[in-house]
Amino acid sequence: MDFVLIPSRPQLNINLVSALAALVVCAASLWRSLSRRRSLPLPPGPRPLPILGNVLDWPTMSPWIKFAEWSKVHGDIVHIQLMGDHVVVINSAEAAAQILNRAIYSDRPRFVMAGEIMGYVRSMALAPWGNHWKSMRRLTQHGFSKSSVQKFLPNHEDGARRFVRSLLEKPSKYLETLRFVLGKNILETTYGLEVDSVDHKLIKVSEAIQSDIAFAIVPGKFLVDTFPLLKRLPWWLPFLKYDKYAKRAMELTAEMVDGSFDDVKSRMSDGTIRPCLVSNVLEDDNLRNKTPDFENVLKWAAGTLYGAGVETSVACFSTFALAMAMYPDVQRRAQEELDRVVGSSRMPTFEDRERLPYIDAILKEALRWQPPVPLGVPHRVMEDDTYNGYRIPKGSVVIANLWQMGRDARTYSDPLEFKPERFLPDMNGGRAAELDPATYVFGFGRRACPGNHYATTSLFIQFASVLWAFDIKAEDEQGRPVKVSPEFTPGFVSHACPFPYKFVRRVEIQDGMTS
Numbered sequence: 001m002d003f004v005l006i007p008s009r010p011q012l013n014i015n016l017v018s019a020l021a022a023l024v025v026c027a028a029s030l031w032r033s034l035s036r037r038r039s040l041p042l043p044p045g046p047r048p049l050p051i052l053g054n055v056l057d058w059p060t061m062s063p064w065i066k067f068a069e070w071s072k073v074h075g076d077i078v079h080i081q082l083m084g085d086h087v088v089v090i091n092s093a094e095a096a097a098q099i100l101n102r103a104i105y106s107d108r109p110r111f112v113m114a115g116e117i118m119g120y121v122r123s124m125a126l127a128p129w130g131n132h133w134k135s136m137r138r139l140t141q142h143g144f145s146k147s148s149v150q151k152f153l154p155n156h157e158d159g160a161r162r163f164v165r166s167l168l169e170k171p172s173k174y175l176e177t178l179r180f181v182l183g184k185n186i187l188e189t190t191y192g193l194e195v196d197s198v199d200h201k202l203i204k205v206s207e208a209i210q211s212d213i214a215f216a217i218v219p220g221k222f223l224v225d226t227f228p229l230l231k232r233l234p235w236w237l238p239f240l241k242y243d244k245y246a247k248r249a250m251e252l253t254a255e256m257v258d259g260s261f262d263d264v265k266s267r268m269s270d271g272t273i274r275p276c277l278v279s280n281v282l283e284d285d286n287l288r289n290k291t292p293d294f295e296n297v298l299k300w301a302a303g304t305l306y307g308a309g310v311e312t313s314v315a316c317f318s319t320f321a322l323a324m325a326m327y328p329d330v331q332r333r334a335q336e337e338l339d340r341v342v343g344s345s346r347m348p349t350f351e352d353r354e355r356l357p358y359i360d361a362i363l364k365e366a367l368r369w370q371p372p373v374p375l376g377v378p379h380r381v382m383e384d385d386t387y388n389g390y391r392i393p394k395g396s397v398v399i400a401n402l403w404q405m406g407r408d409a410r411t412y413s414d415p416l417e418f419k420p421e422r423f424l425p426d427m428n429g430g431r432a433a434e435l436d437p438a439t440y441v442f443g444f445g446r447r448a449c450p451g452n453h454y455a456t457t458s459l460f461i462q463f464a465s466v467l468w469a470f471d472i473k474a475e476d477e478q479g480r481p482v483k484v485s486p487e488f489t490p491g492f493v494s495h496a497c498p499f500p501y502k503f504v505r506r507v508e509i510q511d512g513m514t515s
């Protein structure tokens with residue numbers, strides 16, 4: 001027996017000693033790496049003041065322009081300090097992909113007013129990283145994947161015909177009409193109902209929610225976003241009045257998020273539902289009740305889509321219309337392509353898309369020239385990180401300057417010009433096509449826009465149909481040409497500034513073509 005026991009003891013000790021040694025080596029290397037990380041500098045940026053940091057430098061209008069100026073002085077990654085909080089602005093597409101495509105950047109910063117007080121923290125765009133957000137993403141990605149959006153193509157074609165018809169009847173207020181057409185499509189595909197006019201209750205409620213969030217989300221609008229402790233004071237205090245905003249948001253949410261969902265369920269039970277995103281998920285055994293709190297998750301996933309999808313697409317269309325008025329040669333070339341492929345006896349359809357590469361290139365160029373959300377939606381990093389010898393501390397808010405990425409002269413030739421041919425390899429002087437802006441204008445990583453395929457199919461058919469039917473011109477009341485310049489609104493979603501436009505019919509349009 002001794003013979004068996006004696007050799008086993010040293011064996012045990014050797015194992016123990018090697019394990020302890022390995023542990024010590026690991027701990028030491030972890031400690032060294034952490035200390036090295038902590039000793040790395042923050043990315044460069046404008047010099048902060050004591051306590052206030054860069055609060056006084058923070059631009060309130062079109063901040064992307066100031067951020068781009070800082071990048072010329074400090075480089076692609078700029079650090080800003082706001083009352084002790086770290087903000088990192090990334091100005092190159094390559095750096096943004098390397099940093100933001102990693103899972104540790106999937107959180108959002110706190111939105112105290114819009115998120116916590118008004119309650120929109122449950123929506124997909126503002127929700128922090130966690131189970132509620134992950135489950136919403138899973139359901140939405142299922143409904144809006146590249147293959148799933150094929151189901152919506154007839155709705156988009158129908159929307160484009162409707163838009164052309166209303167431009168013929170009432171060319172003024174074209175953006176309002178487009179907003180209605182796009183909103184109607186999102187509501188119909190999400191909830192399977194028929195939305196027949198701008199006065200539909202859900203259009204009104206969705207618009208109200210969207211404009212309230214856009215108002216409340218702007219940094220500096222509410223003091224509580226800078227000093228979250230204010231949230232603990234009674235909300236009715238006259239100088240706060242948070243209860244007023246919270247009550248209105250609660251009423252709107254009850255109509256939009258809860259009401260529309262309950263309505264789908266009751267139409268499913270009486271057999272009058274038209275298949276839609278919500279009913280498809282409710283009927284899918286692989287999705288239904290697969291997450292805790294399933295109904296709440298689905299309600300909020302669905303309730304986010306109008307707000308996230310309509311304004312962004314309208315902004316892109318407004319940029320397209322401005323570019324067409326400023327660049328008549330581009331417009332003419334697109335119309336030659338349409339005349340060759342589609343002809344004048346019918347409107348374009350998705351079946352023509354493969355043979356309309358120039359229209360697709362115009363869409364890419366409109367997204368690059370003025371990204372609809374120039375700074376994307378901020379991310380928050382959940383762990384300490386390093387990039388290119390710089391330290392990005394845990395909790396930093398990270399902003400991607402998509403606007404600057406589109407005008408980076410290292411990536412694009414003549415970046416200020418509207419040149420769709422940059423995206424056609426064979427028309428780009430033999431060079432490869434330039435970087436597709438879809439790789440950054442829809443954001444990054446796990447947070448990237450789940451509506452990108454939906455948006456690009458819908459915008460493609462709108463652009464093709466409008467160019468097929470009309471010449472877009474900048475003209476005054478007397479029909480004299482007006483010189484317009486590329487000016488854009490300064491908000492979170494950026495539109496082309498209004499200009500005197502005219503849609504001049506260029507083909508004979510029979511009644512049957514647009515119905």
Ligand code: HEM
Pocket residue numbers: 124125126137186304305306308309310312313316371372373376377378379441442443444445446447448449450451452454455
């Ligand atoms: C041209 C049109 C559009 C543009 C330029 C756009 C752009 C963006 C951007 C930049 C983000 C933030 C991504 C990030 O955090 O990195 C985003 C988020 C989002 N978008 Fe879009 N979007 C468009 C259309 C749509 C449409 C049509 C829908 C749905 C029908 C949609 C739904 C969403 C949602 C739900 C989020 C939040 C994702 C999350 O936080 O997990 N978007 N979009």
